[in-house]
Amino acid sequence: MATSSSNQETSMQIATSEAYQIKGRTMKLEEWELTVQGEYPVDFISLAHHGCELRNFFHTQYLDGYFCMLNGPTYENLVKHFWVRAEVYDIHVARLEEHEKVLIDPTLKGKTREQLCLKPLTCTEIRSSIMGIPVSITEEVIARACRRKVEGSYEENLDNKTIP
Amino acid sequence: MSENLLPKGGGVDQPSLDHRVFLHFLITLEKANVPKYIFNHMLWALKESQNSNMSWIPYGRLLFEIFHQGGILKAIKLSKIIIDAQLGTVTSKVMNGCTLRKMLLIKKEEYTQLSTNLLESSVVSNLMDDFPPFCRQDPPDVRAHYVYEHWKRTGETIKFDEIPKTMYGGALPIARKRKSKKKATSEADDDEEAFEPKKKTKKAKDAPQEQSVGSEVPTIHDEVQDLELVKILDKRTRSGKTVGSSQSLPPQPSIPRKKSKQNVRKLKVSTYVREEDEEIEASSDLITREVKRKKAADAAALQKALEIAKDIEVHAEALLKESTVEASHKVIELT
Numbered sequence: 015m016a017t018s019s020s021n022q023e024t025s026m027q028i029a030t031s032e033a034y035q036i037k038g039r040t041m042k043l044e045e046w047e048l049t050v051q052g053e054y055p056v057d058f059i060s061l062a063h064h065g066c067e068l069r070n071f072f073h074t075q076y077l078d079g080y081f082c083m084l085n086g087p088t089y090e091n092l093v094k095h096f097w098v099r100a101e102v103y104d105i106h107v108a109r110l111e112e113h114e115k116v117l118i119d120p121t122l123k124g125k126t127r128e129q130l131c132l133k134p135l136t137c138t139e140i141r142s143s144i145m146g147i148p149v150s151i152t153e154e155v156i157a158r159a160c161r162r163k164v165e166g167s168y169e170e171n172l173d174n175k176t177i178p
Numbered sequence: 179m180s181e182n183l184l185p186k187g188g189g190v191d192q193p194s195l196d197h198r199v200f201l202h203f204l205i206t207l208e209k210a211n212v213p214k215y216i217f218n219h220m221l222w223a224l225k226e227s228q229n230s231n232m233s234w235i236p237y238g239r240l241l242f243e244i245f246h247q248g249g250i251l252k253a254i255k256l257s258k259i260i261i262d263a264q265l266g267t268v269t270s271k272v273m274n275g276c277t278l279r280k281m282l283l284i285k286k287e288e289y290t291q292l293s294t295n296l297l298e299s300s301v302v303s304n305l306m307d308d309f310p311p312f313c314r315q316d317p318p319d320v321r322a323h324y325v326y327e328h329w330k331r332t333g334e335t336i337k338f339d340e341i342p343k344t345m346y347g348g349a350l351p352i353a354r355k356r357k358s359k360k361k362a363t364s365e366a367d368d369d370e371e372a373f374e375p376k377k378k379t380k381k382a383k384d385a386p387q388e389q390s391v392g393s394e395v396p397t398i399h400d401e402v403q404d405l406e407l408v409k410i411l412d413k414r415t416r417s418g419k420t421v422g423s424s425q426s427l428p429p430q431p432s433i434p435r436k437k438s439k440q441n442v443r444k445l446k447v448s449t450y451v452r453e454e455d456e457e458i459e460a461s462s463d464l465i466t467r468e469v470k471r472k473k474a475a476d477a478a479a480l481q482k483a484l485e486i487a488k489d490i491e492v493h494a495e496a497l498l499k500e501s502t503v504e505a506s507h508k509v510i511e512l513t
Contacts, residue, residue: 040228041227041228041231042231043227043231043233047233048227048233048234048235049233049234049235050235050238051234051235051236051237051238052238052239053237053238053239053240070207071204071205071207072204074207074209075203075204075209075210075212076209076212077212080212083239083240083243084239086239086242086243087242088238088239088242089242089245090238092242092245093235093238093241093242094235096241096245097224097227097235097241100224101224102221102224102225104221138217138221140217140220140221140224144245149244149245149248151217151220151241151244152217153213153214153217154213155244156213156216156217156220156240156244157213158247159240159243159244159247160212160213160216160240162212162213164211164213164214165209165211166203166208166209166210166211166212166214167203167208167209167210167211168210168211168214168215
């Protein structure tokens with residue numbers, strides 16, 4: 015059942031890139047139980063005036079765009095709507111998907127994702143939908159929102175909470 | 179500050195390893211892969227919410243910005259189903275010198291408000307743009323004032339179509355008051371015009387119902403002209419005397435006089451109304467449609483009144499003639 019629905023999903027997405035999809039909830043929490051942590055806009059000029067010069071630090075991290083972006087409204091209900099339907103799509107989920115396909119049709123064993131009519135897995139994604147519009151968030155998307163590139167050093171898996 | 183980039187619920191007294199590493203990058207000016215940190219933190223938070231019911235959603239603004247860039251806001255705006263209140267708009271506090279003061283890092287006296295201080299903005303959202311705080315139910319002068327103020331502030335004019343018909347959550351008490359007043363006055367006007375004629379029409383109607391034959395005496399006509407018509411009319415109708423009707427008589431000079439009187443009164447009213455209308459029109463262009471409607475209504479009312487008046491006058495004519503006939507009869511009897 016799950017595979018058939020996912021199959022439909024992918025085929026639909028191939029046919030029309032802007033197909034609406036209805037996603038189920040992925041957590042037990044209700045939307046009103048969630049709290050959105052809004053980021054605080056930072057007034058660097060005021061901080062610098064009071065002897066707390068930080069612009070340099072963030073400028074080297076190319077985070078000027080990010081802090082510019084922070085000053086604006088947030089539609090909390092939209093974010094909550096997104097969050098309760100969000101699911102992590104990583105290598106584990108992709109493998110599970112492939113496995114399910116093979117279980118249904120054993121002849122497909124050993125074939126690539128493309129042959130299994132699955133979307134190629136390029137990187138880990140957060141997939142969700144807002145009012146039927148599919149949304150996927152990747153590092154690239156976040157980088158674009160921060161107006162910088164995905165580059166720099168990263169200490170992998172230090173406290174075992176990150177996903178391989 | 180690090181809470182902005184790697185937010186977590188609860189206190190900040192025990193920073194996670196990621197926090198510390200990130201701070202290390204920040205201080206040593208080594209370039210860190212911030213998007214990757216953010217994304218991984220988001221993944222972690224999502225897994226926490228799914229598995230251990232963590233109720234915090236990190237990066238509210240960032241997620242929203244992604245939606246915005248993805249054009250979801252546009253789609254929502256196009257659908258026009260959802261209003262701002264349903265989307266739960268919030269803007270968060272600004273971190274500035276004031277925060278430092280609260281954190282007791284600087285003394286209260288040292289804090290000064292700068293003119294360059296960052297203000298909470300809602301610029302990104304197109305849905306919030308210039309939501310007029312009034313509606314079409316407001317009195318015209320209030321609307322005109324708002325429009326003028328808005329124009330003064332922003333240099334933009336609000337068109338009539340842009341004003342919402344009703345406020346969200348029902349009609350305004352002021353609007354209701356105004357409406358009822360309007361109705362009352364218009365009704366009163368109508369009554370003023372229509373009340374007297376109605377009475378007369380009733381009486382006039384009674385007269386032709388009981389038809390009695392009367393002879394036409396055109397010669398006495400001139401004599402009766404000098405009599406006070408209204409008195410006679412009242413007398414006749416109050417005493418309930420029946421009189422013969424004669425409709426084929428030529429119109430009498432006394433009747434136009436009466437007509438003109440009535441006309442003058444109505445014209446006065448109408449000019450007053452028009453003057454008022456013009457004033458309102460001058461005050462704001464927005465109300466023109468309503469004014470037109472009002473004008474049309476007034477014109478219709480006027481016409482009705484005129485028609486009624488005409489009817490009465492015809493009947494009055496008949497009555498007059500009847501009275502003359504009776505007078506002539508009496509004269510004949512006397513002689």
